[in-house]
Amino acid sequence: TVLHEIAHARVGASHGHDAVWAAEARRIGASGRRLVPREAPAIAGRWVGTCPAGHTVSRMRRPAVPMACARCGRRFSLANLLTWTYDGKPVTAQQIGPRYARALTRINKASH
Known part of the structure; x- marks a missing residue:
């Protein structure tokens, strides 16, 4: 407060x-x-992450790295990956930022 x-x-x-x-x-x-x-x-953040199950998290700051839904699982899982909107508009990993995009690429490569 x-x-x-x-x-x-x-x-x-x-x-x-x-x-x-x-x-x-x-x-x-x-x-x-x-x-x-x-x-x-x-206060609702401008960044909103949504998991595949529909749970949402609100953030004031841009996500630095990919995050998974904590309600869907205690450990990181690509199955629970949050997708992001900024001021209600969907954003890609590249639009979030280069650090985020690189981290997501590494995670995707490691999972295959």
Whole structure:
């Protein structure tokens, strides 16, 4: 939350989520807990990954490497590979970026 981040700014990065940070967070009206409650509103990211089963993940940042759906399996599997959209438009591996495209090529070669 915004208050969570303000507490970080006020006490400095060296405190992370320690007692000093927690006390400041509570002082300014945040919970003082590290994790946000599930019911808290979330801002949707511009990047949305969708697995073949239809599960989605939202990201603010461009994916750096190919990812598989964590809900479909705990280990990486090409069968659960996420395909990406940016602002609702499908993007190719090359459009995501050269690092992503190279990693996907390596993964595909290794699987054959």
